[in-house]
Amino acid sequence: MTSAVQLEAVSRRFRRRTALRSVTATIPSGSVTALVGSNGAGKTTLLNLVTGLLTPSTGAISLFDHLAPGSLEALGRVAYVAQDGPVSTSRTVGDAVHIARAFNMLFDFDAAVVRLQRLDIDLKQRVSKLSGGQRAQLAITLALARAPELLVLDEPLSSLDPIARRDLLGELMGHCAESDMTIIFSSHVIAELEKIASHLVLIKDGEAVVAGEIDELLEHHRIFTGTATEAGLVHDGHGSVISQAHPLTLAPRVIRFAVPPTGNALFAPVTLEDLAYAYLEHAPSGSGELSK
């Protein structure tokens, strides 16, 4: 099995708007994929499609090479922590853990209890009285206890404090080191991604403007500081400028190359943040996405 998730021209329309248009991407198994985009861009819709809560309007999604999202086999292997960490409408935390065990053939009850203890979440506590961060941690606990092959998280860090964030990321990376777990998480904060993510999918207005391995993406982009004309002269037709700065100002411009340029001292390497911002601000021109 090489790919955990395969999206082929997936689009999703709702009554009055199109949330996603023709998204094509492959998420390899074992990867850590960051799904980035502004609010309302379509990240949650994409995650709902991957986890089987929604079906695509057009196109196809396959999990683990041959499974349909939402099929019983897929459900057993995919764990989803949706935004705000929903759990069952149970009364207590302990109830929630028992119920999660009832709902899954594969469930490590003891490990879930241990993790909750480590986080100082009392089993007798009422779920409705948990803080946002605690509820998120509970949802994550229940997901991890299922030992999923694919873990999908919708903005998991937003309700966590910085220490909890770092601890969680460390824990998830530990899981990746040990097993073949694939992780997809959505984020609208770009700063921390470069450390943990191996792949990036950037969604802007429902389109996947970037989808690929981060190292390769960084290899194929450079920054040039200057006017638009100068930039054009320097890349000499081998690249296309992504950044949307005013043509006459001396601004840093992110340039995409089909073939990684060598030996040109006027280009500087680009960081993931530069790249993401450039694409997110870039007006859609149908230039297609960089898919690897």
Add this chain to the structure above:
Amino acid sequence: MTATLTPTTAVPTTMTTWLPRLVPGILRLHRTALTSVAVIYLAFTAVALTVVHQVGHPRAVILAGQFNGTLYSVSTYVFYLPVLVAVFIGAPMFARPLETGTFRFAWTQGVGRRRLVATTLIVFVFELTVLSIPLGIVLSRLWFDLSPQFGGVWVNHHFFTNPWMLAYSSVIGLLVGALLGVVFRRVLTTLAATTAMMIAIYLWATMVRFFQETLLWFAQRMPSSYAGVPLRNGNYLAHYDYSSVNLYFTDRFGHVLSYPTLSQSQKLALNQDNASELRRYGLHVWQGSLFHAQFHGFLMMWIGFGVVTVIALVVAIFAFIGGNDRLLLRRRRP
């Protein structure tokens, strides 16, 4: 937390594998609702049993025209139990997880949404059926013993509070609430819609004429098997004892008459247990085989009305939770 668990994805899991694991979880998840239902139904059964004790010998009661106030109130409340079940148990069942978003948890678990919904419904239907039967038996027995002279009202009470009617009306109430919950996906809206729907159903059922005409339609098509006084269309007047409360009277044109509209002589003929007299007084009697409690035709009640409704509601629920995601998921944030 390590990946030391043995994946069972290669092993096909069927409902029988899942049920023993799943049912305790459902019981725990719906603990409050299930307990409330049990408490209410059992409480009513207990109260009704005390009334049985007080009522005494059946015949004496009929002749004395005694009427027991407690039984009347108990029956009245029990009559409306399906509404309670629909509004407080059925309506929030799926509306709450759909509104709060916790369905995103439940429907991405290994069990899958269909098995989850099916098992939840099965658990509640089972409980309602099992609890309805003793309650219904006690109440029916009591009503059988009372005079039919209380007119249309008692017909409704008796009709709804015999075991099978109570079971399937409770179940239908539950399913109506559950279905509306899946349709509207918001608790308050569902509560309002369920209340309205139950009022509509009850109005239709208690407008004696309409309901009886409808049930008559079924009755005319159901076979009967008691010999006795032959009626139109091959139906027969049943054995004329206290089961007579199940009979529908029509005039010679086939229009249903309610008891209060009978003339004195007609009522006398009825009370005198004289079947052959009835026709003399212009009463044409339809065998209420559909609703005759002691008749093995009680099965007809299910087939004729209850089962079809129950199946239709369940199918509708699954249609709404199934493929048409447009109705289920909408954007939550601007």
Add this chain to the structure above:
Amino acid sequence: MKLDKEVNSTHGDQSPIRFRLNTSSGVPTYVQLVIQVEQALRIGYLNVGDRLPRIKEVVESLAINPNTVLKAYRQLETKGIAAGRPGVGTFIVASPPTLSAEAFEKLRQEFIDGWLESATKAGLDHADIITLIQSTLESLGHSSSIRIEGVSQ
């Protein structure tokens, strides 16, 4: 990516080195790890025969992708400093070639008096110099070069 699966893990068998990360330095993470290993060897924190931390431990404490650590360890293998033993771990097999203090100072002076003076005279500033060195190393195929960004005084 199943890495460092310990078959016989002994409690207390800790690697002597603990990695730290400077996220704002602009230096790629895997390069930082390589440097820390080399420095630890130079100082004597690490010796030949010591085991490098298990990838799982490193990523848990630093919250970085296991691939990054893998890259660093592979880099060390390429340099001949470390070697992986499947199922057991990655071990130090040799020290990095150390420059003597005099040789280091000689090279430094050569750089200052020679090329650096010409470059400064030609008008290159700090950032230009770094960019030039960076891209030259890259183009010459020195893939392990450090990517330096920004201006640091």
